[in-house]
């Protein structure tokens with residue numbers, strides 16, 4: 001059955017809001033984002049296969065999904081240990097973790113890529129998957145900063161390609177940005193949007209422009225916060241307190257910088273600066289560069305703008 005006839009036939013019987021043509025999902029990359037996306041997809045009844053490079057990595061992902069689920073169920077079923085266990089077992093029962101990407105996409109309706117933020121590596125992966133996946137399979141990248149069109153050129157399925165940008169921590173953050181490139185068909189866009197809703201997220205639509213919506217606004221905000229501290233106008237602590245209590249943000253900019261990873265922010269800023277060198281919002285940032293040079297990436301290395309117990 002072709003993808004389009006699946007949508008048409010099933011779409012007649014169910015409401016557009018709840019119904020998604022995506023039932024079987026393969027997530028490539030089981031790091032921070034891939035494991036979170038896998039978790040929310042599995043817990044909403046999708047059949048999910050997660051792929052990473054080694055058995056050790058997928059074992060760690062499985063453990064981190066279980067840990068995250070145990071936090072979720074405490075809130076979802078506060079006084080019902082049995083329901084907590086059932087929810088965790090059901091979700092884990094929808095998950096398969098493996099190391100072979102080619103066999104993992106053979107029956108996928110959707111492939112979500114969440115591997116390292118490197119264009120060449122993403123292109124190489126998608127070129128391989130394009131050969132292996134069935135005709136109807138939709139491809140999506142979770143990239144933070146690389147244009148979707150630059151990744152999609154590695155495949156012959158631009159019409160079945162788009163962006164699905166989730167947020168960290170995936171189980172908690174309620175948004176998915178759905179990104180279309182000019183080639184993305186209406187049917188593909190609708191399927192991606194329906195999948196976002198089916199995993200319990202609010203979706204927003206965005207063109208394939210730098211940073212989409214959230215990162216296009218957040219990156220300059222974070223960099224401007226660093227510049228404010230660099231000028232000595234206020235301390236990092238006070239800037240964080242100010243933005244939490246004065247603007248209602250759950251984390252201050254320096255807490256968020258350390259949480260996301262300073263290496264990641266630098267990578268994004270450098271890339272945008274390279275492609276738009278005169279844009280004042282994308283100018284290099286001295287103290288960010290210094291911390292990254294010293295391998296102080298934030299929470300994951302134990303030190304960034306703040307220090308953390310490892």
Ligand SMILES: CCCCCCCC(=O)CC(=O)SCCNC(=O)CCNC(=O)[C@H](O)C(C)(C)COP(=O)(O)OP(=O)(O)OC[C@H]1O[C@@H](n2cnc3c(N)ncnc32)[C@H](O)[C@@H]1OP(=O)(O)O
Nearest residue numbers: 068071072075144167168169171172215218219250251260
């Ligand atoms: C940005 C520039 C460019 C970067 C480029 C790369 C990034 C991207 O492309 C896009 C992004 O993701 S940007 C980052 C977006 N994320 C944010 O802004 C997070 C902001 N922080 C928060 O929302 C909360 O602090 C947060 C929800 C994180 C934690 O809440 P709290 O601060 O209150 O801390 P907790 O007390 O530990 O947690 C509160 C409740 O959340 C539950 N929880 C937290 N993490 C979880 C996880 N991983 N899995 C499951 N449950 C989780 C936790 O259970 C807790 O619930 P309660 O027990 O009821 O308190």
Ligand SMILES: NC(=O)C1=CN([C@@H]2O[C@H](COP(=O)(O)OP(=O)(O)OC[C@H]3O[C@@H](n4cnc5c(N)ncnc54)[C@H](O)[C@@H]3O)[C@@H](O)[C@H]2O)C=CC1
Nearest residue numbers: 029030031032033034052053114115116117142143144168
């Ligand atoms: N960290 C964040 O806050 C966010 C990251 N993103 C994007 O999501 C993607 C993944 O980011 P993270 O999960 O943070 O990275 P991560 O470093 O935690 O995980 C990446 C995983 O991909 C695996 N991998 C690398 N090459 C692979 C390949 N060829 N085949 C299979 N697995 C491979 C790695 O072994 C690793 O486990 C990136 O494109 C990033 O820009 C998007 C939203 C938020």
